[in-house]
Amino acid sequence: MINRNISPLRYPGGKVALFDVLRATIYANKAQGCTYVEPFAGGAGAGVKLLAEGHVDRIIINDRDRAIYSFWKSVLNRTEAFIDRLMTVELTISEWERQRDIYRNPGRRSQIDLGFAAFFLNRCNRSGIIVKAGPIGGLEQKGKWKLDARFNREGLASRVREIASFEDRVEVLGVDAEDLMRQLKTRAQSESLFAYADPPYYVKGKALYLNHYHDDDHKRFARLMCSSDQFAWVMTYDDVPRIRELYARMNLRSFRLRYSAHHDSHEGSELFISPPHVVLPLDIAEGLECRKRNAGR
Template identity: 30%
Template sequence: MFDIGEQNPTQSIINVASVPQRSPFRYPGGKTWLIPTVRQWLKQESKIAKELIEPFAGGAIVSLTAAFEKMAEHITMVEMDEEIAAVWQVILNGKNKWLADKIYSYDLTHANVKSELENPNKKLQDIAFCTILKNRVFHGGILAKGSGMIKNGENGKGITSRWYPKTLRDRILAINYVKDKITFISGDAFEVLEENVNSESSYFFIDPPYTIAGKRLYTYFEIDHERLFELTSQLKGKFMLTYDDTPEIRQLANKYNLQFRTIPMKTTLHFEKNEIIISDNFSWW
């Protein structure tokens, strides 16, 4: 057993290329790199988890991986951001094929993107398409205000640098095979956690906007971090809460008697750093 906050000495930085890419988003703060650890956590009991709840779904790589790899019988995804929510509503509950086909056939030019984004009369499916569009042609996939279109991009490809229409279409259509396992809620993470606080059979993967980078990356970056720690400490089910490794976060973990470990990761700019994993137990670690 490791002391609180200690890193597993066998833990190494995960190459994200080794993890199946399930999400149509290139999500800032995404958890593709954490998937091998999430698999260990979800498989800590011999039986499949009855319910996985992801209250800050974002790009939803954890929910999608659990669905595709049959690590949970049912998955509940929650997202407050209206643009991101529109994508999941269309993919899971609506015009999945429409979105896939629109992406695949779209003529990606600056003029077309500008026209698409400035259209004032958007239906839900149009909002979903524009969200994917922005996620792929804006710097770092950042949707928050102040972000803008890529200029040079990779090898001078500009806005086409991250636009992979066939890959995106295939990922969206593939979700059809698992969407019956998934319930999507366009709503507030705190409300869903409060409603399920006594659910002993649930696993909660909680990946909130981080304290440092959240303002730059997300529209809804302001959350009550202490309230989240308090709520997490009351959960009857199994949970994994992820955060940036800061003195403030360690203090909150200690205040609410929550065990944590550190885990190494590499940022999109290839800086190595540690993040914190907080869990109800580390028998699976």
């Protein structure tokens, strides 16, 4: 068993913490050795760990954000060139500003330029928030932690190489999540699939994601997911009344997930959503509820 996060990306509320839940649910539904799919992959922490430990045979990493898509494609297809940049890039505010400009103005930038910019900002920004966060330590670098606090070159290079070693078992897509889920309904006829969806938060999505959802988007995606009984899937969302309303016919369990954003480390209330046709192991279900009770003490 691998007791560390393999993904080179940092995400506030990153769901690698749910790895045990996802692994147990995969086995409970006899989906081991399946193709595991993350339609809103981001850092894909759980997915790459499931693959590395041999619980699934293949993974599909999908992210509509062109920069995140470019990061994953570069890690797999331009591995050594990406690592060369990782090992030699200057960790200065002037370089941070240059990488931020690439991310904000992608234009005709190459895939590796854009992918590395996303990676650089993710590692050097507060809490890994790419879109609206500033650099660790501030622009004047007077904070307790500096720009290089989360940029362990050797460790990150090792993660990149490890993921690249699975290149023939990782499919990277940059399509709309709804389109991908529709495709899975067809693929499920000839392929064992398990999907884990972690859509943009309903309340704070605009502040965290480049491609955030509006209410109509959440509603449309809920309608699609609630009709996806061709394959096993689970989902996490922020625990708010509107999401409970949209997924009222599904199994809903509230849990607490500790995360850090903008120097504020706290527990956020989340929903673990599963459809009636998916078996959730009893100990896992009780564990999620236990997290909820303990968080309230």
